[in-house]
Amino acid sequence: MYKINKQIYKEIDKYNYKGWLNSDSFIKRVIAVNGYFLVGQLLLLFLASIITFILVYNFI
Secondary structure (H helix, E strand, O other): OHHHHHHHHHHHOOOOOOOOOOOOOHHHHHHHHHHHHHHHHHHHHHHHHHHHHHHHHHOO
């Protein structure tokens, strides 16, 4: 009995991740992708700014 219930639960709940990236709504997926893109770009900009700051003020 327990195995049957566990199998039914696994069939209903295929994904443990409940985020917006695997949502049925197209708008939610678009917002999630753009959000991850924005955070990635901000992280790269921040790291590039720190490296530039160190290099520029190291030579002054």
